[in-house]
Each structure stands twice: as structure tokens, then as C-alpha cells.
Amino acid sequence: MMIWLAIPLTVLCYLLTRKLARKVKSPLVNTILLPALAIIALLLLTGQDPADYQAGMRPLSLLLELAVVAFALPLYQQAAKIRRQLGPILLCCSLSVLISVCTTLLIGALVQAQPQLLASIATKSITTPLAMSVSQSMGGIPAIAAGLVIIVGMMGAMIGFPLLRLAGIHHPEAQGLAMGASAHAIGTGAAAEVGTVQGAFASLAMVVCGIATAVLAPPLFHLYLWLMY
Structure with a gap:
């Protein structure tokens, strides 16, 4: 029975949450988090x-693959602006990856976490x-x-922009880069709802950080293992 009800229930939960989000201006009213909790x-x-x-939602x-490809549209629209700032963008995304991976390994060392868990x-x-x-x-364990x-994506979508505003970061390009670098596709979707510039730069950061993590995370992790074990 659930196979046939999966899509109607999911769409209904999403639409109800979206309607609620228009009335209640709170980061907790998230169109991904609340429907997921309701379905669970x-x-x-x-x-x-x-x-x-899961079978009913197949x-x-x-369609998720097409949705990810659609992130290329705001990138194309902001291509000239991105080209002018490509150097700082690549630097910021690379530093973001280094900070994310290194802080994870440092905290793991302090709490003596298992290497398999840290790799995950x-x-x-x-x-x-x-990531998998x-x-x-x-x-690690995929x-x-x-x-x-x-x-992480849900947390970023819920509290990312409030935290950025609290920190005094109002520049749309900076907001987009921060959301894409920290909250990947879910954060990019949230950024796209705020503005086209934020969405474009979040898309770029998501791609660059994904590539940088694939390149930098394994050697950093193996260096951690060599130092600790």
C-alpha cells in the first residue's frame, strides 16, 4: 500500500510545510526537515x-539527477561575475575544505574516535x-x-542564513559561497530560494568543495593515521 501512497504523501507534506513556511517565518519550518520527520x-x-x-519514491x-543539473542555470547567469572573482572563490572553497576536514580529525583525536568513524x-x-x-x-561507512x-545539509538550510546575518555577512556572493561550502545541495537549494546570486555562488561552492574534498581528504586522513598510529 505504501508503494502507491509514497509520492502523494510526500508531495502533500511538502506543500503543507511550504504553505506553513510562508506564514511562520522561522528557520525551524523547513520544507525538507518537517516532511521527512512526518514521513518517518x-x-x-x-x-x-x-x-x-523507498520503492514508491523511485x-x-x-528526478534528483535533473534537479542537480538545473543548478547549472544560475551559474551560467552569473558567469561573468564568477570569472572576475574566480581566484578568491577557489581559495575560499579550498580553505573551507581544509578547515572542515582538519577540525574533524582534530576533534576525533581529542575524543579518541575510531578511524572508521572519522573517515565517515x-x-x-x-x-x-x-561523500559516500x-x-x-x-x-569509512557510506x-x-x-x-x-x-x-548537516538540513542544519545549514535552517540556520545558515540567520547565522550569516548575525555575523554581519550580508554580501550575496559571500552568503552563497558559505551555504554551498558548508551545506552542499540542500544549502544550495535554500540559497536559491533567497536569491539568484546566492544560488549561483552556492552551486559553484558545492562543486568546487566536492572536488577539493575528494582530492584533499584522503591524504589528510592518511597523514592523521600515520601521526596517531
């Missing part, structure tokens, strides 16, 4: 098999397919990496 609660209360829900899941956490700020692939190449990516 429904599956638990009714005892339905999550695999049936058509929408296939280190890729938390890039999009899910890349890179973490697996380092000996399922944990995917779960953390979703959590």
Missing part, C-alpha cells in the same frame, strides 16, 4: 516497511554521492556518511 513518524506509527516507501528519486564524518559537508564514495575509499550529510 507515519512509517513508525503504521508499521509500514521503509523499503516499500520516480521522484530519479570527514566528508560531511559535500553532496551525498561524493570518498568516505568508502578511506575505509551509510553513516550519507546520514551525516543529510543532517
Whole structure:
């Protein structure tokens, strides 16, 4: 039964949350978080098999690939502005990756976390397919990496812009880069809702940080293992 109800229930939850978000201006009213929690609660209360829900959502899941490709449109629209600032953008994204991976490894060393867990956490700020692939190449657990990516993305979408405004960061390009670098595709979607400039720069940061993480995370992780073990 859940196979046939999966898409209607998901769309209904999304539309209701979106309507609520227009009335209640709160970062907690998130169009990704609330529908996800509602679906999880429904599956638990009714005892339905999550695999049936996943099978029913297969058509929408296939559309995600097209949605990611659509992020190229704001990039094209802002191409001239991006070319003028390409050097600082690449530098900022590379520093973002270094800070993300190194702080993860440093905190892991302080709490004596297992290397397998650290390999799963280190890729938390890039999009899910890349995070799973890179973490697996380092000996991590792809399922944990995917779960953390979703959590980080949701947190970024909810509190990213309020934190940026609180820190006095109002420049649209800077806001976009910060969201794309820290909250990957979910944050990029949130940035696109705020403005086309934020969406374009978030898309760029998501791509650059994904590539930089794939290049930098494995050697940094192996250096950590060599120093600690």
C-alpha cells in the first residue's frame, strides 16, 4: 500500500510545510526537515516497511539527477561575475575544505574516535554521492556518511542564513559561497530560494568543495593515521 501512497504523501507534506513556511517565518519550518520527520513518524506509527516507501519514491528519486543539473542555470547567469572573482572563490572553497576536514580529525583525536568513524564524518559537508564514495575509499561507512550529510545539509538550510546575518555577512556572493561550502545541495537549494546570486555562488561552492574534498581528504586522513598510529 505504501508503494502507491509514497509520492502523494510526500508531495502533500511538502506543500503543507511550504504553505506553513510562508506564514511562520522561522528557520525551524523547513520544507525538507518537517516532511521527512512526518514521513518517518507515519512509517513508525503504521508499521509500514521503509523499503516499500523507498520503492514508491523511485520516480521522484530519479528526478534528483535533473534537479542537480538545473543548478547549472544560475551559474551560467552569473558567469561573468564568477570569472572576475574566480581566484578568491577557489581559495575560499579550498580553505573551507581544509578547515572542515582538519577540525574533524582534530576533534576525533581529542575524543579518541575510531578511524572508521572519522573517515565517515570527514566528508560531511559535500553532496551525498561524493561523500559516500570518498568516505568508502578511506575505509569509512557510506551509510553513516550519507546520514551525516543529510543532517548537516538540513542544519545549514535552517540556520545558515540567520547565522550569516548575525555575523554581519550580508554580501550575496559571500552568503552563497558559505551555504554551498558548508551545506552542499540542500544549502544550495535554500540559497536559491533567497536569491539568484546566492544560488549561483552556492552551486559553484558545492562543486568546487566536492572536488577539493575528494582530492584533499584522503591524504589528510592518511597523514592523521600515520601521526596517531
